[in-house]
Amino acid sequence: GEDVEQSLFLSVREGDSSVINCTYTDSSSTYLYWYKQEPGAGLQLLTYIFSNMDMKQDQRLTVLLNKKDKHLSLRIADTQTGDSAIYFCAEISNFGNEKLTFGTGTRLTIIP
Amino acid sequence: DAGITQSPRHKVTETGTPVTLRCHQTENHRYMYWYRQDPGHGLRLIHYSYGVKDTDKGEVSDGYSVSRSKTEDFLLTLESATSSQTSVYFCAISGREAGGQETQYFGPGTRLLVL
Numbered sequence: 001g002e003d004v005e006q007s008l009f010l011s012v013r014e015g016d017s018s019v020i021n022c023t024y025t026d027s028s029s030t031y032l033y034w035y036k037q038e039p040g041a042g043l044q045l046l047t048y049i050f051s052n053m054d055m056k057q058d059q060r061l062t063v064l065l066n067k068k069d070k071h072l073s074l075r076i077a078d079t080q081t082g083d084s085a086i087y088f089c090a091e092i093s094n095f096g097n098e099k100l101t102f103g104t105g106t107r108l109t110i111i112p
Numbered sequence: 113d114a115g116i117t118q119s120p121r122h123k124v125t126e127t128g129t130p131v132t133l134r135c136h137q138t139e140n141h142r143y144m145y146w147y148r149q150d151p152g153h154g155l156r157l158i159h160y161s162y163g164v165k166d167t168d169k170g171e172v173s174d175g176y177s178v179s180r181s182k183t184e185d186f187l188l189t190l191e192s193a194t195s196s197q198t199s200v201y202f203c204a205i206s207g208r209e210a211g212g213q214e215t216q217y218f219g220p221g222t223r224l225l226v227l
Contacts, residue, residue: 042218102154
């Protein structure tokens with residue numbers, strides 16, 4: 001079946017850039033997503049990228065997609081304490097019923 | 113924020129008792145989903161619905177049933193709760209972004225503890 005993998009933890013100093021990585025196995029993925037989950041809350045959609053794109057930028061967020069290596073990354077510029085959260089990547093594996101497959105999540109910790 | 117609510121938000125129950133969680137949406141979206149979130153597993157799909165009375169299983173459906181008698185409500189039932197079903201349960205709905213892509217919006221979650 002489809003698989004999505006992420007590192008579990010990342011620590012970054014405040015003001016530096018954070019790069020969260022994700023790999024997936026499904027070559028037919030059409031859309032890939034990044035969600036943010038703050039403590040005690042649900043998942044908030046941050047951004048998504050279509051599989052025929054290499055890059056998408058949205059304010060402090062940059063998504064890079066290497067379709068050949070099935071590698072997705074999320075870069076957060078000028079990381080702030082409010083960016084502390086768990087970040088999930090997800091992909092749509094069966095276009096039409098919109099079923100998302102999630103990674104395990106990366107917990108981002110900001111060091112003051 | 114998408115109009116999704118879940119009830120209850122917290123529940124403690126005993127092994128062997130039935131439990132029903134409710135998801136309610138005000139967006140009139142066709143697709144609704146139930147996930148569970150456990151450490152080290154991310155989110156795993158339990159069941160989903162693609163319309164009234166139309167449901168299908170996800171990857172971890174054993175021990176769970178669902179019902180959708182109207183567009184706005186999607187119920188998840190644990191017929192006989194077990195300790196392995198202690199988890200945080202999230203409901204999601206599928207909506208269309210401004211760019212045309214369908215994407216999922218999540219409810220606030222229900223924390224279930226089965227003793």
